[in-house]
Amino acid sequence: MTALFKALGFSIALILVFASVTYVLPQVRGEAPEEEEVNLGELTMDDFVAMGEKLYRGKGTCTLCHNNLGRAPDLLTYNVVSVSLERMADEGYQGQAGDAETYLRESMVEPSAYVVEGFGKKGTNDTESPMPAVDQPPIQLSAVEMDAIIAFMQQKDGNPVTVALPSGDDAPAVESGEGAATPPALAQNAEEALAKFGCAACHSVLQSESPVGPSLRDVGKRLSVEQIRTSIVDPKAEIAPGFPPIMPEFPNMALAELNLVVQFLAQQDGSEQ
Numbered sequence: 001m002t003a004l005f006k007a008l009g010f011s012i013a014l015i016l017v018f019a020s021v022t023y024v025l026p027q028v029r030g031e032a033p034e035e036e037e038v039n040l041g042e043l044t045m046d047d048f049v050a051m052g053e054k055l056y057r058g059k060g061t062c063t064l065c066h067n068n069l070g071r072a073p074d075l076l077t078y079n080v081v082s083v084s085l086e087r088m089a090d091e092g093y094q095g096q097a098g099d100a101e102t103y104l105r106e107s108m109v110e111p112s113a114y115v116v117e118g119f120g121k122k123g124t125n126d127t128e129s130p131m132p133a134v135d136q137p138p139i140q141l142s143a144v145e146m147d148a149i150i151a152f153m154q155q156k157d158g159n160p161v162t163v164a165l166p167s168g169d170d171a172p173a174v175e176s177g178e179g180a181a182t183p184p185a186l187a188q189n190a191e192e193a194l195a196k197f198g199c200a201a202c203h204s205v206l207q208s209e210s211p212v213g214p215s216l217r218d219v220g221k222r223l224s225v226e227q228i229r230t231s232i233v234d235p236k237a238e239i240a241p242g243f244p245p246i247m248p249e250f251p252n253m254a255l256a257e258l259n260l261v262v263q264f265l266a267q268q269d270g271s272e273q
């Protein structure tokens with residue numbers, strides 16, 4: 001019961017945040033309510049930045065260490081984008097980044113590439129970071145979630161946001177340099193497909209939690225197979241009550257991938273997996 005109320009409170013807070021972003025336009029126009037004309041289904045960069053801030057304070061657990069208690073530098077108090085340039089120029093820098101966006105991503109997945117002076121693990125002389133790689137369990141942020149956090153870190157000090165909005169074009173995280181030009185591999189099962197398209201950035205599904213969209217853990221109980229399919233191929237067709245209309249389309253999702261995801265979601269009935 002309390003969990004339900006907490007979830008409700010969370011959604012209401014989110015509605016307030018997103019409502020202010022997404023509903024300004026039609027209200028300002030004040031004309032006939034032709035909502036269809038306003039592209040409410042598009043995820044805007046403002047939505048994405050807001051999502052990044054939520055992840056920063058929530059699932060990412062960043063504020064657990066990055067706060068004013070001295071455990072880690074408080075990223076909210078300095079321009080981490082301009083500081084990135086100094087880090088990369090420092091002789092102690094071990095990473096590969098050539099720009100601030102890459103430095104920030106690297107900081108999350110390979111924290112020891114640069115260790116801020118005085119913040120290293122005890123006894124390592126600032127060569128090893130105590131920060132966990134946040135793309136690994138237990139935090140396990142997806143590539144899209146890390147992009148959202150980077151967008152937030154860039155925008156908070158008025159820097160241009162350089163990350164791209166999530167879309168069906170998102171290749172699965174191809175980390176080895178060679179795969180860059182090859183088309184994204186077809187997901188072989190539902191888990192891979194959910195990861196490939198970043199669904200967990202907005203939905204609680206499998207091991208991930210996100211309050212941005214409805215939980216998918218019991219979606220099979222709430223929606224028919226056809227409704228689930230429509231929700232994915234045409235997110236604007238029907239907006240789940242109480243949620244912001246920000247789910248993107250996935251034009252590059254192969255039919256086989258769609259079928260895997262729909263089949264998987266239809267089986268999610270809220271019971272433990």
Ligand code: HEC
Nearest residue numbers: 060061062065071072087107111114115116119129131134
């Ligand atoms: C367990 C504690 C902990 C958590 C959780 C944590 N960090 Fe860190 N982080 C640190 C410490 C300590 C440093 C400084 C040492 C270093 O440079 O690695 C740091 C450094 C950084 C830096 C480099 C800052 C600079 O000035 O160069 C960035 C960027 C960063 N963290 C982002 C994040 C983000 C984003 C999250 C959440 C997704 C996060 N961290 C979660 C402890 C943490």
Ligand code: HEC
Nearest residue numbers: 197198199202212213214228231238239240243244246247
């Ligand atoms: C940027 C955030 C975002 C991403 C990414 C996203 N969704 Fe959504 N999704 C939402 C939101 C918000 C809603 C509720 C509003 C609506 O119905 O459009 C939603 C609704 C849904 C629904 C209907 C749920 C219900 O209870 O009515 C399904 C099913 C769904 N999404 C599946 C997916 C799948 C599968 C993916 C990945 C391929 C995905 N979503 C990616 C935000 C997102």
